[in-house]
Amino acid sequence: MSTSEVERARAPWRRDAQKRHDRLIEAARREFAARGVDASLERIAREAGVAIGTLYRHFPTRLDLLVAAFEPRLQEFLEGAEKAMEMDDPWEGFVYYMENLFRAQAGDRGFNDFLSRRFPSSPETERIHDQVCHQIEAVLTRAQEAGKARPDIAMADIVNLIWSNGRMIDATSVTAPNAWRRHLYLMLDAYRAERAHPIPEAPMTDEQLYDAMVQLNKVD
Structure with a gap:
C-alpha cells in the first residue's frame, strides 16, 4: 500500500477521533458550567457518548480537559x-x-x-x-x-x-x-x-x- 493510500485509510479514523474530541469538550463545558470543576468525568464521558477510557486518551488529566x-x-x-x-x-x-x-x-x-x-x-x-x-x-x-x-x-x-x-x-x-x-x-x-x-x-x-x-x- 502506498503512502497516499495509507493516509486515505487513516482519514476516517482521524475524523471520528476529532468528533469524539469535540463531543467531549462540549459535554465538559456543559457539565463544568452546571456542576463546577469537580463534575463527574464519568458523566462527561457518558454525555459525550464515549467510554471513560476514551476521555482519558484525549485528556489524560481533569485539568487538561478543564483548560480545553x-x-x-x-x-x-x-x-x-x-x-x-x-x-x-x-x-x-x-x-x-x-x-x-x-x-x-x-x-x-x-x-x-x-x-x-x-x-x-x-x-x-x-x-x-x-x-x-x-x-x-x-x-x-x-x-x-x-x-x-x-x-x-x-x-x-x-x-x-x-x-x-x-x-x-x-x-x-x-x-x-x-x-x-x-x-x-x-x-x-x-x-x-x-x-x-x-x-x-x-x-x-x-x-x-x-x-x-x-x-x-x-x-x-
Missing part, C-alpha cells in the same frame, strides 16, 4: 481585560475589568471555581492564573496611581471579592441572577480613594493567598 473546555471563555475574558487597560479613565477601566470578571463568574460555575482556586500540578493553569493576576494588578495600579482607587487595596482583597461573589452566585443564580452586580458596585464604592479609612487588619500576603487558593482545590 474553558479556552473560549478565557480568551473572551482576557480580551475584555485588554479593553479595560485601553480606557482613558483609569477608574472606569478598573470598574469595567471587575464587572467583566464577575460576569464571567456568574455565567459559568466551573469558570467561577477556576478563578477561585489554584492548581499547582498544572503549569498551564498556573500560567493562566498568573496572567489574570498580572492584569488585575495592572488595572488596579493604574487606578491607584491616578488617585482614584484607595492605595491600600491588595491582590488578596480582589480575590476575597471573587470568593464572596462566588458564594453569592451560588445562592442567587436561580432567584436573582443579577444580584452580584449590586454587591460588586457596593464593594467598588468601598474601593474609592475618597472613601478610604484605616483598616485594622493587613491583607493576606501573596504566599498566604496562594496557599488559601490551593486549599480550596479538590481536583486530583
